[in-house]
Amino acid sequence: MSEKPKAVILISGGLDSATTLAIAQEQGYECYALSMDYGQRHRVELKAAHWVAESFGVTEHKIINVGLDKLGGSALTDNTISVPEKLAEGIPTTYVPARNTIFLSLALGWAEIIGARDLFIGVTAVDYSGYPDCREIFIHAFENVANLGTKAGVGGCTFQIHTPLVKLSKADIIRQGVRLGVDYGLTVSCYQADDEGRACGLCDSCRFRMQGFQEAGVTDPTRYRK
Amino acid sequence: MSEKPKAVILISGGLDSATTLAIAQEQGYECYALSMDYGQRHRVELKAAHWVAESFGVTEHKIINVGLDKLGGSALTDNTISVPEKLAEGIPTTYVPARNTIFLSLALGWAEIIGARDLFIGVTAVDYSGYPDCREIFIHAFENVANLGTKAGVGGCTFQIHTPLVKLSKADIIRQGVRLGVDYGLTVSCYQADDEGRACGLCDSCRFRMQGFQEAGVTDPTRYRK
Numbered sequence A, B: 001m002s003e004k005p006k007a008v009i010l011i012s013g014g015l016d017s018a019t020t021l022a023i024a025q026e027q028g029y030e031c032y033a034l035s036m037d038y039g040q041r042h043r044v045e046l047k048a049a050h051w052v053a054e055s056f057g058v059t060e061h062k063i064i065n066v067g068l069d070k071l072g073g074s075a076l077t078d079n080t081i082s083v084p085e086k087l088a089e090g091i092p093t094t095y096v097p098a099r100n101t102i103f104l105s106l107a108l109g110w111a112e113i114i115g116a117r118d119l120f121i122g123v124t125a126v127d128y129s130g131y132p133d134c135r136e137i138f139i140h141a142f143e144n145v146a147n148l149g150t151k152a153g154v155g156g157c158t159f160q161i162h163t164p165l166v167k168l169s170k171a172d173i174i175r176q177g178v179r180l181g182v183d184y185g186l187t188v189s190c191y192q193a194d195d196e197g198r199a200c201g202l203c204d205s206c207r208f209r210m211q212g213f214q215e216a217g218v219t220d221p222t223r224y225r226k
Helices: A015-026 A044-055 A099-114 A136-148 A170-179 A204-216 B015-026 B044-056 B099-114 B136-148 B170-179 B204-216
Strands: A006-010 A030-037 A060-065 A118-120 A160-162 B006-010 B030-037 B060-065 B118-120 B160-162
Touching: A006 A015, A006 A099, A015 A030, A015 A044, A015 A118, A015 A170, A030 A044, A030 A099, A044 A060, A099 A118, A099 A136, A099 B099, A136 A160, A136 B136, A170 A204, B006 B015, B006 B099, B015 B030, B015 B044, B015 B118, B015 B170, B030 B044, B030 B099, B044 B060, B099 B118, B099 B136, B136 B160, B170 B204
Parallel strands: A006 A030, A006 A118, A030 A060, A118 A160, B006 B030, B006 B118, B030 B060, B118 B160
Antiparallel strands: none
């Protein structure tokens, strides 16, 4: 039987969360990967999450349904809002209202059930500073909620939310991942990837990713459509 | 067009949340009711939520899927854990890990989308002091998360989570609801109600409810199976 502490790692199928999973595993955690099916337009990211979870041999990978598409309000879940092809000022239309709060809540629920006290989320405040729920101040506020709002927390356990990427640039993340053996060819970052996981090369997420590989001096293993 | 401020009210189909909705309406809010389909064993509560929302003429009632049943860990979502028929010490097995954190997160997401700053949740710390996520200290921690983790919050809006029942006994809640015209015959509190919403009369929730009507001196409109 494993003597390792358990951790729940939120994985989306993207580059950041794959690296986060690699870091959790390197730190000695028994890894439970959690993904959300929230009606995202880029459905292939759930396939990618599965590929990533499998490649790391996680103890369990769950995909939980959350009907965020019924709420609308984001280019990522609502077909009537277009995904921008250039970086805009401020918070992008790809912002999903309260997304990380919702995802962390579900990760917390699962953590409590399996007896994990550690949660990992691949937020980064450097490249995507437009998202309010990627900031450390938000993460700390959520830790407080976790410790006050659960049986485990009230019972004296302390939940910790690990954000190993929060201060890293995309290039730094890629360097770390390469060192830890992440196969980035399995990951999908593109907001409008096709069913095989091939990227558009045009959206915000693709641009950041390309630039990251360039800056890291690593050959980009991303499969592009053209 | 309505000039009223909008509010999102979490409704379960039970007595407490129906009263909360009545209070929000009396306070002058345009009401958006939100319910969760989280694989609860007492499926009829979603029907009851619909009856309640309809009886108040809310602007919109959404039922969002959240796959909590896939996580397990509670008598309310897991068929292998039995619902207790007597009050036990401590936190009951009907506790659903992180439930209110999850529900408030989704309510927050919807609130942000429709431009509401007010959320209502019918938690009560008196009768169910066993649930950590029914306490005011938890609610305040969540408000902090809401204000730090959303575009609206960062933009200067302040979310407020209203808990009008938090200090009321079941009898007080019923007295308020009767004054506001709540039809408690529509509500279902029982953890194992049948498909018509008829209650068992034996579980924790039924006992509290019966006792509440007795103490309030109000005829109990609950439909019991026997």
